[in-house]
Amino acid sequence: MGTAAIKTANLSKNYGTVVALRGLELEVAEGEVVGFLGPNGAGKTTTIRLLLGLINPTAGRAEIFGLDCQREAVAAHRRLAYVPGEANLWPALTGAETLHLLGRVQGHTDAAYRDELIERFALDPSKKVRTYSKGNRQKLILIAALMSRAELLILDEPTSGLDPLMEQAFRHSISEAKERHQTVFLSSHILSEVEALCDRVGILREGELVEMGTLAEMRHLSALTVEATFDGSVPDLSKVPGVSSVEVTGRVVRCQVSGPVEPLLKVLSTARVHELLSREPSLEELFLAHYGPHGDAEDVPIHGG
């Protein structure tokens, strides 16, 4: 097995007394597409800035393709491309001038692919950056990163400001990158985007990685949503072991089932069930279960073993 594209060991960052990142252990294999989730302030951008060598860790270390992110930053940067959530570019340069400059600085540009991306993202590169909308600036920085065909793409909320059509163009580009065996590390708030693109997902919470796994693993370990419609009277499901969040609307009951479903099935078999639906949670539900108003990741972590 080759060197990991990203590897961190006990990576930590404090700002004064504030702990931004605590002991991050992360490994992303070459060719993997990994999603990185977490609410605002969870430490996602701090992690990325540490990987890029823009800030120094308080403890621990990070490597890109085996290169130390601090001491060998320039060598590491030759192999990666980065897209920030907010593109701060030089307002007096045109889009074309910016792409020319960033391509020269990166050292490699696939000119044909660049032109294809300009067309795909419908960007007019002859305008000054100052006159671009937020979305167009984001397209520009996306094209600058993708056109390098770098081995590793580090994307920090890369689609902020893009319309749904451009969001599709972005997904298409990441799928292409995946086909080319490029590694993608994607921090995003758009859960459907992560769900559609990523092989594995990490969830960060208050500076700590609380989840890391494939979506299938996460779903398997999480609560099941069950919806039952009754012909007769509705039984009380709130006392059933493993059942929570019971909502009753007329003759329809919706609830969450954690752990074995057998106790619930026993109760349901005694009632007149007209229809029974069950489904795994979406990534959004998984995320909200951690961070939403009904979430409580503290009590029982999703990790089952």
Add this chain to the structure above:
Amino acid sequence: MPTTARTVTPRMSRFMEAEPRINLPATSEGRPSTMVGRLAARRSLRSGALWGVVFGVYIALQENAYVSAYPTAATRARVAATFGSNAGTNVLFGPANQLQTVGGFTEWKCIGIFSVLGAIWGLLLATKLLRGEEEAGRWELLLAGQTTRGRATLQVVIGSCCGFVALFAITAIFAAELGRSAKIEIGVSRSLLFALACVASAAMFLGIGALASQFGPTRRQAASYAAGVLGVSFVVRMVADTGSHLTWLRWLSPLGWVEEIQPLTHPQAWPLLLIAALTVISCGAAIRLAKVRDLDTSVISERAHPVERTRLLEGPWGLSLRLTRGVLTSWAIGIIAFSLILGLVAKSASSALGGSASVKRYYERLGINGVTTSDYLGLALLIVSVLVVFAAVGQVTAMRVEESTGRLEPLLVRPVSRRTWLGGRVGIAVAALISFGLLTALATWVGAVSQGAHVRFISLLEGGLNIVPPALCLLGLGVLALGVWPRATAFVAYGVLGWSFLVDVIGGAVNVNHWVLDTSVLHQMAAVPAVSPNWTAGAVLIGIGVIAALTGGVGFGLRDLVGD
């Protein structure tokens, strides 16, 4: 194997509970429609008050210096006879009237320099609060409130007036209080008129800055338009003050109008009408234009599809050159124009000054033994050196802006080391500062020789190079601040410049311990070509600058990148 799943309980997560406590100030009681003005007032008051104190302290220093250096009527008469009709000093400080009085001397030494400083304050403030806010996108947020484009601009103008009033009030308090002294004896009404003359250009250039904000598509361009008006006004004022047959030109320059007030010698209130008219008209035009134009547009618009120029955009150094060339060219033009005029008046200035015992003593304080063309140029080049040091400070603050605005990141996340970027940026600044020294020498020599003055080019070349080390030293100190205390870069750079200037002014007026004088980067310069260059002092300054820059470079390489 049974599946273990998590329990979802209907209560707030620990994360949600850990939200920081919100501790906002109580809701303001002000009317929503005046909030834009209140915000502008808040942002302008502090700088207005600060500059008011600077003006006041400077007035106090000049008045006290005069009464202690020229205590008798005879010494004062000699000063008046020497400087009263001298084109060379008039060009530098404006026309001198009644130098045998403390009022005349104060007026001469203060109004010229305050006109320039006040104008810079005014144009920077107005362009920051108007075009700067619009460029940053914050103006849009304010306009979404209970206001319109025209009303919001009016509010900013009114808010800026609060800063202006603070500037005037503090200057007036200092002037009036100093005037009560038995040694100075300047009446309250004259002191107030004097304070008004000191800050008049600030009012005019607040208006011009507001108007320029409607013309320039960026804050930088708006400020450069207003600075262009100031530069032309200054040059016209200088030319007008070179000889009596050109005095009429003063009416073409707003700075000339300020000179015409002559508050402590021949008080005239009516130039204030011209000043008020220019201020009101420019503010009114700015409000009108803001009302009729669309948000994020300007009267002078940029080309929608500019010609693509990638010649310099081959790497970080080329980008640095591309980003700084406009500013550096402007500095070069300003320094050339200023130096040329100094050269043009050098011969007449030195011949008028020659033979005066008091002038010789004045020059002796600077180590100059005689009053020749070279002697005058020695003094004049010291003033050019302040411009060059200013340019150095501007370069340092521009480097910090690249970092604080996040524009450094697109480079540093690519195979560009921090030291490569910083080295290129500092290298360009060093080359520019040395070029400024050489251009100063050349322009001064051309000006002087065209008037038949006998001054060797090699002497002026030494003089031009002599003014570079202080700028290099300050550049190095600024890079040190950038490396180890980035958020204080501008504070440190401008602070060292301000301190050096203040120490030099005080040192020129009263006896100050040499240890204090040595802390000024400006004090170390010899008045070349009047005296031989002190290359040792220059080498020490450069050495300090190099060590500071290297230390700053190491710090910059090791620290986190930080925003504002």
